[in-house]
Amino acid sequence: MSEDPRRSEPNLGLLCFFPHRQMEARVMGAVAAAGFDDITLAQSRVFQRIGPDGTRISDLAEQARISKQTVTFLVDQLERAGYVERVPDPTDARARLVRIAARGRAAVEVAVVAEAEVEAEWVRHLGRRDAACLRRALTRLREITDPYR
């Protein structure tokens, strides 16, 4: 019954880690099982930041907190595999927009279903009340932990 006094309360940052890791693993597993087994975790972390109208390499880099060079490297692979395409940015001839391509859209469809399944499990475990509370607190916390909206 008594607690080990050396084990203190885990901090909120660490507590956030476990759900995120599980979500990522479950979604990647579902996507791979659906035949999209040539996408890596690093690629997916760039891919999931592509906006509906396409996103620039440099914006992807900033949001994922990795160098432009690394994003170029990963987008090259995503493009070769048919998940994304590069199109000119009409507002700036230096830039190109990375957009989700046909194969990418198909993978997203699988991913959103898997996401919803995992989230439903969580809500079932927590109960409606705590789940709503969790979402609200995390949404507010995002205001100060994510510079991108």
Next chain:
Amino acid sequence: MSEDPRRSEPNLGLLCFFPHRQMEARVMGAVAAAGFDDITLAQSRVFQRIGPDGTRISDLAEQARISKQTVTFLVDQLERAGYVERVPDPTDARARLVRIAARGRAAVEVAVVAEAEVEAEWVRHLGRRDAACLRRALTRLREITDPYR
């Protein structure tokens, strides 16, 4: 005022990502600023899983979800830099326990202070009520997202 209909509610897994990333970055920054600037993110992710009485390589691997070989590689570096030491496991002559060494304890001291600072900022932003609610929900969520207690 009106929402872009294409941007749906971010899932809970993603929402957990931002706080975790910020906590990790802030703690790493504080530790590096205090002179422990020879520790990498990958090393720290293994390091933080070492228990108070030492932990085996294979247990660290399982908890961090990386291969034993990678943990051996990272622990080699942590040991050379004085953050950890390897001692024989008295219960099994095949195994060795990775334990936090003097320099490691000094780094942990800095880390826990930084952690508390970040968490205090979060609580200030959320308010006592939502912060307590967040901690409770995350603690319960850990039951089903972290197999290690």
Next chain:
DNA sequence: TATATTAGTTCGATAATCTGTCTATCATCA
């Protein structure tokens, strides 16, 4: 218009990770 900045790429180096293999020790069970 000359100069500085920005977007993206290529190149080379390094860090992190995996699979396969090996040795020593432990566990099982006939």
Next chain:
DNA sequence: TGATGATAGACAGATTATCGAACTAATATA
């Protein structure tokens, strides 16, 4: 008890992810 199989850790080689430096083309600024 002794043979067999499993486990803990380490070593070697290959691959993936990442970075910093340098480059080109286009844009912004003074």
